[in-house]
Amino acid sequence: MGSAATVLMLARESLANRRATAILTILSIAISSALLLGVERIRTETRSGFMSTVSGTDLIVGARSGDINLLLYSVFRIGSPTNNITWQSYQEIAGQPVVDWSIPISLGDSHRGFRVMGTNTDYFRYYRYKRSRMLTFAEGQAFEAVFDTVLGADVAEELGYRLGEQIVIAHGAGATSFIQHDDKPFTVVGILDRTGTPIDRTVHVGLEGIEAIHADWNEGGRAPGQSLSAEEVLELDLQPEAITAFLLGLKSRVATFGLQRKINEYPQEPLMAIIPGVTLQQLWQLIRGVEVALLAISLCVVIAGLIGMLSAILTSLGERRREMAILRAIGARPWHILALMTSEGALLAVIGVSLGIALVTGLSFLTAGWLKQRFGIFLPVQWPGPIEWLFAGLVLAAALLVSLWPAWRAYRNALADGLSVRI
Amino acid sequence: MVSAERATVEASNLVFAWPGQETVLNIDELAVAAGERVFLSGPSGSGKSTLLGLIGGVLTPRSGTLEVLGQPLHELRASDRDRLRADEIGFIFQQFNLLPFLDVVTNVSLACRFSDRRRDRALAQSSSEEAEATRLLHHLGIDSELLMRPVTQLSIGQQQRVAAARALIGSPGLLIADEPTSALDSGLRAQFIELLVAECESAGTALLFVSHDLSLRTQFDRSIRLTDINRTKGTDG
Numbered sequence: 081m082g083s084a085a086t087v088l089m090l091a092r093e094s095l096a097n098r099r100a101t102a103i104l105t106i107l108s109i110a111i112s113s114a115l116l117l118g119v120e121r122i123r124t125e126t127r128s129g130f131m132s133t134v135s136g137t138d139l140i141v142g143a144r145s146g147d148i149n150l151l152l153y154s155v156f157r158i159g160s161p162t163n164n165i166t167w168q169s170y171q172e173i174a175g176q177p178v179v180d181w182s183i184p185i186s187l188g189d190s191h192r193g194f195r196v197m198g199t200n201t202d203y204f205r206y207y208r209y210k211r212s213r214m215l216t217f218a219e220g221q222a223f224e225a226v227f228d229t230v231l232g233a234d235v236a237e238e239l240g241y242r243l244g245e246q247i248v249i250a251h252g253a254g255a256t257s258f259i260q261h262d263d264k265p266f267t268v269v270g271i272l273d274r275t276g277t278p279i280d281r282t283v284h285v286g287l288e289g290i291e292a293i294h295a296d297w298n299e300g301g302r303a304p305g306q307s308l309s310a311e312e313v314l315e316l317d318l319q320p321e322a323i324t325a326f327l328l329g330l331k332s333r334v335a336t337f338g339l340q341r342k343i344n345e346y347p348q349e350p351l352m353a354i355i356p357g358v359t360l361q362q363l364w365q366l367i368r369g370v371e372v373a374l375l376a377i378s379l380c381v382v383i384a385g386l387i388g389m390l391s392a393i394l395t396s397l398g399e400r401r402r403e404m405a406i407l408r409a410i411g412a413r414p415w416h417i418l419a420l421m422t423s424e425g426a427l428l429a430v431i432g433v434s435l436g437i438a439l440v441t442g443l444s445f446l447t448a449g450w451l452k453q454r455f456g457i458f459l460p461v462q463w464p465g466p467i468e469w470l471f472a473g474l475v476l477a478a479a480l481l482v483s484l485w486p487a488w489r490a491y492r493n494a495l496a497d498g499l500s501v502r503i
Numbered sequence: 504m505v506s507a508e509r510a511t512v513e514a515s516n517l518v519f520a521w522p523g524q525e526t527v528l529n530i531d532e533l534a535v536a537a538g539e540r541v542f543l544s545g546p547s548g549s550g551k552s553t554l555l556g557l558i559g560g561v562l563t564p565r566s567g568t569l570e571v572l573g574q575p576l577h578e579l580r581a582s583d584r585d586r587l588r589a590d591e592i593g594f595i596f597q598q599f600n601l602l603p604f605l606d607v608v609t610n611v612s613l614a615c616r617f618s619d620r621r622r623d624r625a626l627a628q629s630s631s632e633e634a635e636a637t638r639l640l641h642h643l644g645i646d647s648e649l650l651m652r653p654v655t656q657l658s659i660g661q662q663q664r665v666a667a668a669r670a671l672i673g674s675p676g677l678l679i680a681d682e683p684t685s686a687l688d689s690g691l692r693a694q695f696i697e698l699l700v701a702e703c704e705s706a707g708t709a710l711l712f713v714s715h716d717l718s719l720r721t722q723f724d725r726s727i728r729l730t731d732i733n734r735t736k737g738t739d740g
Contacts, residue, residue, distance in 0.1 A: 083617060
């Protein structure tokens, strides 16, 4: 056994002998590094999650409100729209020669907590996520009839829906709505493949479907004495009068700013067009302060953990002076003492940080579903990314650096004490 | 004067003082022959620890020469002195000789981990370091059932015998025992010294036994009073 292996063996046995302190130290390092890695993971994953949700959309158009608000409700199903756009304005803008495709969006209803989105089949043809991926069907196909619906993967899975099932849509976006469009049920005709985006949590219907369930409604409530059956509704003209927002894809990106200005100055009604990437940047600007604060807090917790380790090792030094003298007497050189103390710190840190990585991976596995349901944040369960490894490495390096101090003191003591210690 | 090849320890005009302080040790001549058993006595404060620190190579003389097993300690670098101590000197102290977190056998075999020479000599005796440790422990009267126990469960007498086994493993040229029996009952002292002397003899190890209990000196080849050879004390008094 080489002397390096001997030093490691001594460090291990010595730590095992002070098990309670060692375990507490390891736990404090594990929890603090898990917090740091967790904050970093949520930070990067929410960003890439948001980025990957809209791809290939050049402009999002809605009623004039805040940029971020429009982005959040139109694409991420967060928050609510303030106003509608007339069908006529939509037709006019979508008909511009620079426009390649358009996807209308109509929001405001829900099904058991999942948002219902009215659109048309262009949605399945043109919508892109994660750079250039198309929506694909796990089962069935796009809606055709007025009362057809296509479910996102999570909706089908969590509610246990199969093709052919009848579902009832509720008025309003809340999880429990008392007003149900129960006289006009929809039939599940398609279930989408999982995308890892808010699409998984959306119930898709045709614009005509949205129109049909509100046909006998007036001013946000069921019009008294005017109830129409599902069959009667189909006889009506189901061309919508208004939608919530629409996505535009342009033939050339060069035209983006021109069209954006044109829409913002649209004379017939107050509209607003946003470029998704630009508005996302604004969103990041907005939450950067919070991110920095969170990172700073978790860094402080890491520092506290390292100080805990330092105090545990320093406290042990006094009672271990005799051990060091014994080691010196049997031939350990001063650098062995230095290495012994440093490797104790290193062992604590390596075990602590590894446990921290396991903890954050386990926690992200356990909380992924909850985060998705509650906040629409899609945290993929995966190994730490490069930045997380870097952070873990930095915590390790800091721990090594910190443990050099008690190591140096032990080294000095060992040289001064020689072979006999009088305590 | 003992010839250089045969001497285990040979000091002449050895002077030591802590930096900025008065001389604590000034020895004209001190020699321990190979395999010799020397009893060294002196009251506390007579410079015993200083002398052992010099021979052990953790202190350096201010002037004079000090050779241990032919190596000029006064000329060697600290790392070479450490190596010489690891290879050729076994220590037994008054108390607390053992690492509390290791079992009995590992405490003994640990002395081979910092010295290739002691390991090689241990392996020349037995099939493994652990086997050699066990053999020595048996010779020193440690029962098999104690071998895997934590050393903290041993009596002080047993702990001192484990320390003796560690000092003897790998047959170093010199064993320095610094008041090893002062924590033992008088009945155990003679028995401990007997075992120690017998093992030193069979390993060919010289023994420098330090004690203030003059009644023990009868078991040694020669007895030295430090106050007689340390001129510092003489001039002070």
